Amino acid sequence: MAAIEDTTTQRMSALLTQLAPNEGYTLSALDAVRFMRSDRPLGRTPVLYEPSIVIVCQGRKRGFLGSDVYVYDAQHYLVLSVPLPFSTQTEASASEPMLAVAISLDLTQVADLMLQINHLGPQAVPGIPLGIASTPLSGALADATLRLLEIMTCPRDAHILGPAVVREIYYRVLVGEQGGAMRAALAHQGQFGRVAKALRRIHADYAQSLDVAHLAGEAGMSVPAFHAHFKTVTQTSPIQYIKSTRLHQARLLMIRDGLTAASASSRVGYDSPSQFSREFKRFFGRSPMEEVRDMKASFSLSPAKPLSEFTLAH
Template sequence: MVRLLERLAPNEGYTQSALDSVRLMRSDRPLGRTPVLYEPSIVIVCQGRKLGFLGNEVYVYDAQHYLVLSVPLPFSTETQASPEEPMLAVSIRLDLIELSELMTQIGAAGHHPEAPPTGIVSTRLEGDLAGATIRLLEALTVPLDAQVLGPGIVREICYRVLTGEQGGAMRAALAHHGRFGRVARALKRIHTEFATPLNVARLAEEAGMSVPAFHANFRTVTQTSPIQYIKSTRLHQARLMMIRDGVTAAAAAGRVGYESASQFSREFKRLFGRTPVEEVRDMRESFTLSPAVRFGT
């Protein structure tokens, strides 16, 4: 895995692969607690170590453990890496339509126990999943293999996750049933419409809950309040715009729905601990998105 990822991800930060849903991650240096926003995804670390912090919980993902998120979550991470042993990982964005088909097939077989839903889990990396990951990385180095074989291997990886140690909790979360599902749908709307005015009372009404019940269930899933989650989502999106698109802080503020640039700067510094200019300067390598490496056929 390490040998393949060093070829596929030669630059720090994120590198797009030949598949739209797959990105490679690399860090050549340690990073302290850093606020991040992960979309629903599977993150498999092949070298180095990452720690995820959400509320009072700590999630380890390293060469022995992978991370899965069933909903988009802002949390903070710590990265353990060095120039000699960079942190190398593969991130697979979850396709909820394809997952629903897989879950239907798994449910029909009836051999896998259910569990309470959860938004994030760290799970031991088993042999079948590790083998599929190696085959995916190998396919990504050959353009035609990536196109023809890649989607099937991604599907297999998703299947291994959904039937793995904590697959029941993931299946329950991704099925979007019950109160967890209603909060998950609200999260999806927030991420789709973060630049528009979002009213918590309206979100609660759409979720079929009273405002107090919505707050309580929202905090159970995300470890934060709806208002803080909306604010965090906007600020994370603005940071990516400044780093990857080169827009100014004022332009990013307007794009994510802030009417006041000064309010944006205050809230940005409160979340990230630095001004927008300082954060972009120091985190550009960690969050840049490089194009896919081109290999010969």
């Protein structure tokens, strides 16, 4: 694996400093690409990540799922093949913010790439499907990320050239150190694939009434088997997963759209605002009002930075 040059990391950090001028998340010219920034350390914080690749260029994050810890920093990236609620810890400061780029997975493109990879030669060792993995960042993936960030400073370049570089990043991940595990997971075959289908259903319909027995039937499993395989993938039960998905979505509605707790609770499927408040406090450790106040910067969503504001040194 080619080493990452310090100049590459420094350049990525310099670009991200300008692409993500605000804490939280910043949109880009491409729907699949968002930038992340934190100017302060954050203790264990519940989060919900969609299937995505997260490449940290400065600072460090740790993800916690069950008893497993996933480090993603300037030397390691995080990839998720399914949507997962877990918790993260962030190392950052005002003088050295945590800076990262998050790229959502386009499953159609990923499937096409996997067909091409398999067509060009069978893989030596079939991977065991993984829902989440932390993997050393190769020089080739770092170079592609740097090119993506450079392209993102020009909206025209981003729209025309960006999709090809995003596709290259998908490819680098699929053939990387954990590529076999990611391909196995993203192929959505076997028991893992059945659970992945249920997770997609939950994320599409979390505001509706979701019955575990019905989800198990859709997955072609008995309820006990569904519970067992579901916990293997997510480290939690179907009921707890549905609940955490609703609570995460409600938090974002309050932070980003300014909804009240009562409005947000109704929007995500709760009939009782008081029940929502009790479950929210039990899950996040504080009331909706306290959580929104303290996490507003961390989960805010800023528009893409106007081109006129870029002053990049060459």
